[in-house]
Amino acid sequence: MLSSQDMQEAAAHGRSVKAVYVYEAPVRLWHWVNALAITVLALSGWFIASPLPSQPGEASANFLMGYIRFAHFAAGYMLLVGFLGRLYWAFVGNHHARQLFVLPIFNGTWWKEVVFELRWYLFLERNPKKYVGHNPLAQFSMFTLFLTTTLFMIVTGFALYGEGAQEGSWSHTLFTSWVIPLFGQSQDVHTWHHLGLWVMGLFVLVHVYAAIREDIMSRQSMVSTMLSGWRMFKDDKP
Amino acid sequence: MVETFYEVMRRQGITRRSFLKYCSLTAASLGLGPAFVPRIAHAMETKPRTPVLWLHGLECTCCSESFIRSGHPLAKDAVLSMISLDYDDTIMTAAGHQAEAILKEVMTKYKGNYILAVEGNPPLNQEGMSCIIGGKPFIEQLKHVAKDAKAIISWGSCASWGCVQAAKPNPTQATPVHKVIFDKPIIKVPGCPPIAEVMTGVITYMLTFDRLPELDRQGRPKMFYGQRIHDKCYRRPHFDAGQFAEAWDDEGSRKGYCLYKMGCKGPTTYNACSTVRWNGGVSFPIQSGHGCIGCSEDGFWDKGSFYDRVTDIQQFGVEANADKVGGAALGVVGAAVVAHAAVSAIKQSKNKSGNDQ
Numbered sequence A: 001m002l003s004s005q006d007m008q009e010a011a012a013h014g015r016s017v018k019a020v021y022v023y024e025a026p027v028r029l030w031h032w033v034n035a036l037a038i039t040v041l042a043l044s045g046w047f048i049a050s051p052l053p054s055q056p057g058e059a060s061a062n063f064l065m066g067y068i069r070f071a072h073f074a075a076g077y078m079l080l081v082g083f084l085g086r087l088y089w090a091f092v093g094n095h096h097a098r099q100l101f102v103l104p105i106f107n108g109t110w111w112k113e114v115v116f117e118l119r120w121y122l123f124l125e126r127n128p129k130k131y132v133g134h135n136p137l138a139q140f141s142m143f144t145l146f147l148t149t150t151l152f153m154i155v156t157g158f159a160l161y162g163e164g165a166q167e168g169s170w171s172h173t174l175f176t177s178w179v180i181p182l183f184g185q186s187q188d189v190h191t192w193h194h195l196g197l198w199v200m201g202l203f204v205l206v207h208v209y210a211a212i213r214e215d216i217m218s219r220q221s222m223v224s225t226m227l228s229g230w231r232m233f234k235d236d237k238p
Numbered sequence B: 001m002v003e004t005f006y007e008v009m010r011r012q013g014i015t016r017r018s019f020l021k022y023c024s025l026t027a028a029s030l031g032l033g034p035a036f037v038p039r040i041a042h043a044m045e046t047k048p049r050t051p052v053l054w055l056h057g058l059e060c061t062c063c064s065e066s067f068i069r070s071g072h073p074l075a076k077d078a079v080l081s082m083i084s085l086d087y088d089d090t091i092m093t094a095a096g097h098q099a100e101a102i103l104k105e106v107m108t109k110y111k112g113n114y115i116l117a118v119e120g121n122p123p124l125n126q127e128g129m130s131c132i133i134g135g136k137p138f139i140e141q142l143k144h145v146a147k148d149a150k151a152i153i154s155w156g157s158c159a160s161w162g163c164v165q166a167a168k169p170n171p172t173q174a175t176p177v178h179k180v181i182f183d184k185p186i187i188k189v190p191g192c193p194p195i196a197e198v199m200t201g202v203i204t205y206m207l208t209f210d211r212l213p214e215l216d217r218q219g220r221p222k223m224f225y226g227q228r229i230h231d232k233c234y235r236r237p238h239f240d241a242g243q244f245a246e247a248w249d250d251e252g253s254r255k256g257y258c259l260y261k262m263g264c265k266g267p268t269t270y271n272a273c274s275t276v277r278w279n280g281g282v283s284f285p286i287q288s289g290h291g292c293i294g295c296s297e298d299g300f301w302d303k304g305s306f307y308d309r310v311t312d313i314q315q316f317g318v319e320a321n322a323d324k325v326g327g328a329a330l331g332v333v334g335a336a337v338v339a340h341a342a343v344s345a346i347k348q349s350k351n352k353s354g355n356d357q
């Protein structure tokens, strides 16, 4: 599987191949499920911290905060399960599936490419390069901003969840029992978890902008690649 | 032979019937089933009273004030029958050399068998001069008495976490007990003050079962600190319904809505207030209309306003909360994205009209 993939890539970097299959179905499915989960988490998280105006009527007739929290926790589980699935796919999928998890930090050329992409975004390079997988800068930000933040949110989120689920629950045993003492107390975990919302927001803002911009300005397809899996190149030049 | 609890109680004219009642009440307040009543009774009939030495460091005496108001068991029973409170410089009659002599006597006679209860904490700066007991820095007395103790109880948030005297910038370097004593089991009973029944409950448990109550990772007895105020709060239905007080004098306040938006720290505070309550179960802060301030949590005095839900972050040096920091960052990056998009559009159109990429 790998070798054929590599052959295709070699060909793409060479001349005439116009399309390469990069993102397999599980990766694409995960991408959109994950994007949905994070959108729900960000919105519901915001309203957990700053609740909506009071509901009229008896307490027994309302459950607004309960539903908002339920949405948050359900999406939280979706994020976790999706993440585990994605991690599994990094082992069994094609080598693009691993890009999210490993930065080739000892590879000098890779760093050069990161700098090249930076210069491209800073309008210092006239023409963009072609990439089959993620471009190196995108990979860098996905690892540093997305991957670490997601892990952080899962760990702190389930630590907070375990407080409500209480001792004996899996989330309490696995997370709450050490995360709360590590931060000192629950209020700190809330504060840092809350900051995570903004870091994630930053990633999404830049990511969606870059994806659309690259779709228009680079020499390959972007958004449709995350939908169909096929990377289309717009020209034959190397 | 030292008298047992039971002998002391009988001597005080307490009937066996009352004694057994007392045992079942104690079992109930410790959250134990009826099967434990005979065990408590047996322990009290056979075990000699345990000597307790109660030291006072930098503190405000609110723990002592709370303790003497215990209703189940009565503080009187705890002090006179269950333990033998041999040294407590605040409430003992002896003073000066006489008092210090008792300390010495208990320490030698019951070496390794007495319980050390600490209220307050030692300041370490200026060689400990900010708290002098019997002519010496408190830290010396603390280390000296801790040496031969069976176990240590850290009363209140002072001994457990540092409390207000350790608030930034902590000029005297007030330091909680577990950061100066490392070789003894330490039970933290935090709160400012801790609930009276929690204090006597912890003592009763230790004496009847001859072991420490089960502690959580941070050294607090699970039976009293296993849940948050929020988990058992009677205003919780209003929280789940999304009904909040938004000002101290609004309709929501009058209707007894949840105090979350007024900065209630119940969701992040481990204590028994919402179940055991205060002053013999009469009320507790939230029932009286004020949010929990998180008095039993580490660093509660340094975590921003008692009246904010999203509290300030001290790490950044400036007063700002997560929303202000994050909002500012998002604003800056958002503006950068817009500017970048504009330049990109110009470049794209130039490329199009120019050499066609």
Ligand code: HEM
Residues within 6 Å of the ligand: A027, A031, A034, A035, A036, A038, A039, A096, A097, A099, A100, A133, A134, A135, A138, A142, A146, A204, A207, A208, A211, A212, A222, A223, A224, A225, A226
């Ligand atoms: C909450 C929102 C989102 C998050 C957290 C997110 C996250 C990610 C991550 C982690 C990857 C890397 C995938 C991998 O290597 O497995 C990725 C790739 C990608 N995403 Fe998103 N995404 C979000 C929304 C969007 C949206 C709205 C779009 C479309 C406009 C989009 C377009 C893309 C594209 C085109 C790629 C592939 C980039 C490339 O080929 O280098 N994403 N996204």
Ligand code: HEM
Residues within 6 Å of the ligand: A038, A041, A042, A044, A045, A046, A048, A049, A069, A072, A073, A075, A076, A077, A079, A080, A150, A153, A154, A156, A157, A158, A160, A161, A162, A190, A191, A193, A194, A196, A197, A200, B267, B309, B310
């Ligand atoms: C990108 C991911 C996430 C974002 C943006 C997010 C956002 C937030 C925000 C803003 C809050 C309010 C914090 C505060 O008290 O100020 C919150 C609370 C919380 N989050 Fe998340 N969260 C995420 C992931 C998770 C996950 C994976 C879980 C695990 C189930 C989780 C569980 C919780 C819990 C239990 C609370 C506290 C609820 C309460 O106090 O009633 N979160 N989240």
Ligand code: SF4
Residues within 6 Å of the ligand: B229, B230, B231, B233, B234, B235, B236, B237, B239, B257, B258, B259, B260, B264, B265, B266, B267, B286, B291, B292
């Ligand atoms: S008043 Fe405080 S402890 Fe009670 S439900 Fe509201 S937030 Fe929770």
Ligand code: SF4
Residues within 6 Å of the ligand: B191, B192, B229, B269, B270, B271, B273, B284, B285, B286, B291, B292, B293, B294, B295, B296
């Ligand atoms: S309600 Fe909160 S602040 Fe008040 S005594 Fe209990 S733990 Fe302390």
